[in-house]
Amino acid sequence: MSPTNRTVVVTGIGATTPLGGDAASTWEGLVAGRSGVGPLEQEWAAEQAVRIAAQAAVEPGEVIPRPQARRLDRSAQFALIAAKEAWADAGFTGPAGEDGNVEPERLGAVIASGIGGVTTLLDQYDVLKEKGVRRVSPHTVPMLMPNGPAANVGLAVGARAGVHTPVSACASGAEAIGYAIEMIRTGRADVVVAGGTEAAVHPLPIAAFGNMMAMSKNNDDPQGASRPYDTARDGFVLGEGAGVLVLESAEHAAQRGARVYAEAVGQGISADGHDIVQPEPEGRGISQALRHLLDNTDLDPAEIVHVNAHATSTPAGDIAELKALRSVFGDDTDHIAVSATKSMTGHLLGGAGGVESVATVLALYHRIAPPTINVENLDPEAEANADVVRDEARKLPVEGRIAALNDSFGFGGHNVVLAFRTV
């Protein structure tokens, strides 16, 4: 295979999410159909219209030593935890160079976030106002910069081939993984640690998303609030955490005898060119991304058996995505089990593409599609366009090569579709 079109595989996974502090417990929660949403019990939540969120199951401060944690934004803490898990899961025993299996110059890190260190920025502004200039933390800038999580992960694993942070709102995590696939495919790196992280459970983002009418205000039933495809869906529930993959050239993985979870086939990308926040109602931009995926990879729609949908539980967005799948895949849509895992994890914004890529890879590896919970009355438009996995996890075909997609779309009209396939 030419050095500019190399096969890329997934050799490590890591996550810390509202369902669990690692990938295994997250996956277990997803398959069991468990909700990670709960009431916000912080004092500031009382005056908010939205008083629910999917907060991390394990506080990052319980995992990262305090001297290190106090100089990392919460989003970087999540990223570091997930990245270290993925790195060890891929079989690396130390940073590049020390480990011996990969040279620093051949290792990259691409970690995205939608908002960056927003809690650091706002907390330090409070310090400035309340205690004065001298008390503002000297760590503020490296903590709030959106590339902070990528930089910290890059330092932890010893990455020198390039450290990057694509920013495209809720498509950021997926765009990071797509960028990483390209780094390997085109020969710039052999191994890339890639994913997304977000930590935005803070009164300002919640007030702002709430005032956009984008979030569910179903405060009386937190676990039932995120309900993609249900007729009573009224917006997303904010989640936090991170999901990270170790991507590697197939050749490099084979040379070191690494376990391969799946092939990372490639990506499809487009922009809606429609509105700064509203999705294009017919899903034309999403269709274009799906066609881009088919045009640029050897993916056969007949292989696709599962889609981890973007589906955030908003009235317009959920349906536009399903229309796009139907318009591009036609009758092949009938054998695609569509799962909206945000019904359980909430919406991790820039972390979503990372966590949902972990879920998509594990769905292929275990050949099981997690459920979409809280669908009491399936929206007729969803039913007409797709086969939604409801209530319980569903087995995927036990034999043969199968493929799955992870869709991620962001404010600004960014559409990213990632494709994975069994090996």
Place this chain on the structure above:
Amino acid sequence: MAATQEEIVAGLAEIVNEIAGIPVEDVQLDKSFTDDLDVDSLSMVEVVVAAEERFDVKIPDDDVKNLKTVGDATEYILKHQG
């Protein structure tokens, strides 16, 4: 009432423990902040600000670079505390 040398070292030890996670008993007069105590340049600013508050002393940025060891900082604070 002004702090004694012993009180200043104990206070600095608590501050360094909080910021860099170094055990308080390791913070001794001859220890270098950067070489021995894991206090890098940004964290040194935190140490200085915390020390200013605790010992009612002003440590201008230009003087911070001269505070290489715990002993340097203790001496500075002894001389300048309010």
